[in-house]
Amino acid sequence: MDNLNQLVKECDVELYDTEIVNENSRTIYRVYITKKGGVNLDDCERVSRLLSPIFDVTPPVSGEYTLEVSSPGIERRLEKPKHYISSIGELVRINTALLYVRGEILSADDNSVTLKTEDGILTIDYINIKKAKTYLEW
Structure with missing residues (x-):
């Protein structure tokens, strides 16, 4: 993951997270990126072009897969401390074993x-x- 962090930074974006999912019997390796002001299509293409030849030599998963590079979106899951820290000021829904709570993130460490x-x-x-996700109030 550290190598991936470094590679993504070469494209002037930050690595938010990765995930491996199976959809319609296809394996998808997703790379989520962020940057101040938001990610655009050019950012995703740049990261994809950088990672594709590297993953051809050293695949991130075994077997056939599809690489997808995108923004985590406005409503995104929060799993790591850095996710919460970068979301200060945003609205979040959090589930624990004992409660469900909604509120604005004031601080995180x-x-x-x-x-x-x-x-x-x-x-x-x-x-x-157990689960946390940012949300937008319309």
Whole structure:
């Protein structure tokens, strides 16, 4: 992942996350990228052109796969501390074993996230989070 981080930075974007999914009996290796001001199609193409020949020599998964490079989107999952930190000021939905909460991310560090909710300020340790996703209120 560190090598992938470095490669993606060569295209003036940041690596957000990767995932391997199976859709319609196809394996897809997704690379999500971000940058200040948002990712555009040219950014995705640049990263794809850089990674494709490297992955031809050293594939990220075994067997046949399709490489997809995209933005994680406005409504995106949060899994790592850096995801929460980069989402400060945004709205989030968080599920834990004991509660479901919505609120604005006020702060985040390597261990926890602090939200402003309808009921007040709430800090949740990442270890207790089952699922988290940003959302846009229309």
